[in-house]
Amino acid sequence: MSETIRVGLAEVKVSGNSSVLTCIGLGSCVAVIMHDPVAKIGGIAHVMLPGRAPEKRADMPGKYAYTAVELLLEEMEKSGASRERISCKIVGGSNMFKIQAGPSGEVPKGYPRSVSIGERNVAAVESSLREAGLKISAEHTGGNFGRSVFFYVETGKVEVTSITVGKVVI
Amino acid sequence: MGKKGKEYSGLQVDAFSEVCNICAGHAAVALSKIVDTKVEISVPIARVLPLPEVTEAFGGSETLAAGVYMRVEGPCPGSIILLLGRESAKSLIEHLTRKLDKRELSERESLSAFQEIGGMLLGSYLNALGQVTGYKFKPLVPAVTIDMAGAIIGTILADLEGIESRVFNVETKFRVSNEEITGYIIMFPDEGTLEKITKRLGVPVE
Structure with a gap:
């Protein structure tokens, strides 16, 4: 029997063989998925914001791209994964709200920052993974629609579902 | 909420909820004028939710919903959203087009109409x-x-300032009589906003 583990906003969870890790309803958030196919260890960080957790608010490291990636990697290694074998996939980072962009695609004045936070989250996650020396093997990011993620730790298969594009396996 | 372990007093929460009740009443009157029918509202529910659970709290993360979101600036910043199930939003737009005797709207026009209505209610x-x-x-x-x-709520939480592991919100449910239209107005104050407002209302700070 496979166990389904839900990873909520700002959470970082690592699990072993036969589990399915999921994030339901990712908008601008990014799911950082790490997998060690040999040790059969997998984990997801559900990142909400770019940057890193301010020190005085270190109780939510998983909320911010850089600290989330560090924590996820640490938890993966603690569970027996080897950094050399870890492959990463990233999903999410959409710009959820439909707005009329400016002539060069910029966000016009008067909109909240969340209208463009998706792409900034993706950029921050990519750069923090690069800093950690990890490679991204696949991604399903951007657009203006929400997604759900189902990550099968045993095989490393990642299913992405959304209203707009249906089911995609990456 | 942002500060670790900080709690609001019962009196503060009650006062803030009461204010939200009055505001929701005004929004309901606006909606009832738009749809020409009675609109009922629930007693507001104030909740403090752990961050990972917030997206699940309004009808389930995967429920299809239509939302109009406004970020609020000024001395008491926060975020406010009108959230309807997709079918409710559709019924609302259909109700209006019927009332105005218009041809059926395209998807784009419907979305724009919904945005206008949302803007008016939240306004x-x-x-x-x-x-x-x-x-x-x-x-x-x-x-x-x-x-x-879940994707909508998760995204707007990115705008909240000073809110870390726990999120305070006040939701009011509304229902348009004789129509299958229900929805929420949800207020998410930034850190410090609730204190400011309740202080202004004379609620002592503990």
């Missing part, structure tokens, strides 16, 4: 909030989307 909510408290609430441009409720 009257904030207007009332300004009248009750004497503070100025400056909404940014309303943003609209139709998608999974």
